[in-house]
Amino acid sequence: MNICVFLSAADLDERYTRPAREFGELIGKGGHTLVWGGSDSGLMKVVADGVQEAGGRLxxxxxxxLSAVARPGADEMVIATTLAERKKLMLDKADAVVIMVGGTGTLDEATEILELKKHHHAQMPVVLLNTAGFYDGLQQQFRRMEEEGFLRRPLSEMVVFAAEPSAALAHLEESLAAG
Structure with a gap:
């Protein structure tokens, strides 16, 4: 399975690096491929290290x-012209998406895939990994959008929130096995 992970390239503390490394290791041990923003810094580096060290593909x-900070030694590296092209290429290569902690770029990527799912233009499973409650406010906002009629689909059909990396990967594997 090709798992697209949207996350920060910032260097962050253990609350965020531990789950990123753990999720990367789970991807690699599961024989999956990480599709990510290609950076060799911050959480992007941490998750890629975990995948590579566990035998997965990058x-x-x-x-x-941002090409100057692209990870050397990735199995494949594509350089897009724009951020919009980058998102499209990442999603085109993905069977599933996991959204991890990040800033405005990650939020942009998250809302793009959810908008595509809302309009039935993407069917892949999406998990929002809510590390240390980082996305509690966003989850509350999405629920309000659902309750007040702003989503065309039930939120549960668009995204699953998971607190731990193992739950995120389990959901993806179950979703893809179910077809």
């Missing part, structure tokens, strides 16, 4: 203005 999609 497919990076960087963007021209």
């Amino acid at each position: 497919v990076g999609v960087s963007v021209e203005f």
Whole structure:
């Protein structure tokens, strides 16, 4: 399975690096491929290290203005011209998506895949890994959107929230096995 992971390239503390490494190791041990932003810094590096050290495959999609920090030694590295092209390429290569902690770029990526799912233009499973309650406020906002009629689909059909990396991967594997 090709798992697209959207997350920060920032260097963060153990609350966030531990789950990123753990999720990367689970991807690698499961024989899966990581599709990610291609950066060799911050959480992007941590998750890629975990995948690679556990025997998984790395497919990076960087963007021209960040190509200087692209990870050397990835199994495949594509350099997109724009951030929009980067997102599209990442999603085109993915069977599933996991959204981990991040800033505005990660939030942009998260809302893009959810908008595609809302309109039935993407069918892949999406998990929002809510590490240390990072996305509690966003989850509350999504529920309000659902309750007030702003979503065309039930939230549960668009995204699953998971607190731990193992639960995130289990959901993806179950979803894809179910067809």
